[in-house]
Amino acid sequence: MNTSGMDGLAFKTVLAANLHETKNILAQLMLRLDNMDSHTAAVRDARLLCQQVSDRMVQMLLLFELQAERLVPRYEAHNPADFLAELRENARSWVDGRLRIDSEEDGAPDYWYFDRSLVEMAMMNALHNAVRHASARLVLRTGVRHGRLLFEVEDDGAGYPASVLSAQQDEPLPVSQDGTGLGLYFSALIARAHVNKEQHGELLLHNGKAGGAVFSLLLP
């Protein structure tokens, strides 16, 4: 195809239509893999790979969006404990009992205003990382910390490397071969885009007492 004859608008339209179709196909692929009546390692791996493709595509789209305008979350009231349970059930379905996945929701409020799909994007990415690095256990947490809503993922792996912990939040983190840094960069963007009455959200990365990575998203 010769794209030189296409003007910007036509190109954009074709691109948008194609992306739309890609999402549809990916949605079908994901559902079909999930529908397969199989617990073999091969199918499990295929499911995780499919989700990683999906993560990357969603990130890419967000990049396009960010080129055109700044990231404006669409706030709706959601129940944080429900949201966490959804993540936990997803994570459990990936690991098939290989890891223990717990959730803690002490002091979680009945509702909080946040952009569910953006926060889901950040948390899914964090979960995919945690599942890869954990040795036996993952903990998901929600609650209120200093007036902000907390969503946290802690694993019992080797923890974040020093390069990640020392990086500044407003620049892309060092992106590793598996793309971990890019996901964290997006998570920080998503956290900071959440604003309520002059208060901003924040992504905190640190290593826990036992040495595992702790990913904390704080939303105003």
Added chain:
Amino acid sequence: MTDFSKKRVLIIDDSQAMASSLRMTLTNFGMTRSEMANTAGEALFRIRNREFDMIVCDYNLGEGTDGQQLLETLRRQEVILPSVVFLMVTAERQYEKVVLCAEMAPDDYLLKPFTAETMRVRLERVFEKKEAFAPIYHQLAQNDIGAALAACDTLLVDRTRYVIDVMRMKGELLLELGREEEAQQLYEQILATRAVPWARLGLARAMRATGEIGAANEQLQLAIEEMPEFLPAYDLLAKVEEEQGDMEKAQQTLDKAIKVSPGSVARQTAFGEVAYRNGDLATAAQAFGRVVESNRNAFMRSPQEFVNLGRIQMEQQQFDKALQTLNGARSVFGDDPQMELAVSTMESLTHQVAGNPDKARDALVRALAARDQVRLNLGDATALDLAKACFLNGKEDEARALVKEMTSNFYDDTRLQQSVRQMLESVGRGHESKSLVEDSAMEVVKLNNEGVLLARQGNLQGAIDLLLEASHRMPQNIQLALNAAQAMIVESDRYGWNAEHMKAAQQLLAMHETRYGKLDKFKKIKVMMKDVGAKFGVDL
């Protein structure tokens, strides 16, 4: 845990492959009773013919329809019960904006791609919520708004997790009951924590209902500033501006709304009407033309679309075009007397102006024949046009009867009275306007006042006799009906249960509920009837 195996599901997706994937996923959850539809029309046919517990619908349905339009049609026209779950599925993140800015939200939505596990967890939640809301829906189905409100309060205490959704519903119910001050408090409470668009709109509605029209205007401007895509705010703002007498502003506001989202047929129609009243025929023709052109979904069409456009084309002296537009309605609606009445009436007027009196008379004969079939359901606009056509074709008695019926039935509607006067002027009958409009209105006022006076003098029986008799003579008159009902309810309250009169009161209210159920006075009398019923242990 919800028993998924009993749920009947309809999956709507223009892609057969996606619909099958969804169906397979639902089957794995134990939902084995599912059907599929590939278009909105097919979906609507199935929904009208069968009961479903859940509808899973793709946002993008092709052919100029989307899932949101379908959802709004289903909910607004009460094709589905509030207890039916509506789940939207979409590949567009833009849909989140649609949800935030729409008057009606689905019970939940899923952004593609999503995992089966996410879908399962969401379905669990949604059915749990529907179960928690069941007592409210039950009362709404009985049309008992007061009891539904009480059910909201119970839920607010028992299940705090639904607080936001319950508050939203409670606000609607308070407004419906005419308890604006409480509604205002509720919305202000929500707005204190965050600028939520629907709360802003609710606050403006409460203010408008209490006559604080300026404050309502300010709230709506603020809502639009906070969220320029929030269309219901534009719609209400245009109405408020019209009430403030600023028709130009109202037209501008709707114009802005249409620039944000050109899709809505209702908004295009409102825009066309305002432009027409502002004498801006070119703009009105454009708006009505867009409605007729773009609205290809038969399930959302109305003959009025064609009449609106035809009228403008006639006024622009484009007679052939007008007749063509009007005839177009016949191919869409087939053999429908309501349509035939509206279309033939406008055809008669068009032929008249075009200088074809014979054809005008023929069209009027068709219109009157159709009128005999629809009788009571004459819309105001149609009745006015029909009266005009009758005057122009020498059927004065028929015309006068129509005008009398309109004005005596709704004597306090000044806008209608004004339209009637204008119509009379246009057919050279301005001099009859006093006898036809004022006198018939006066007659009703007189009867009403006599009845009220009798009641005040303690002659409740006399008042009831007079008002009931008058109400039988003018069955469409809402004032007479309400006053008659009120007198009969007061009678039972004061002098003990009168089964016959209470039944008559109940019938009068039921007869007018669809059209006037939202009037404050109507609501108050209905509450009164229930209270008196409760006092005597009768469930009304």
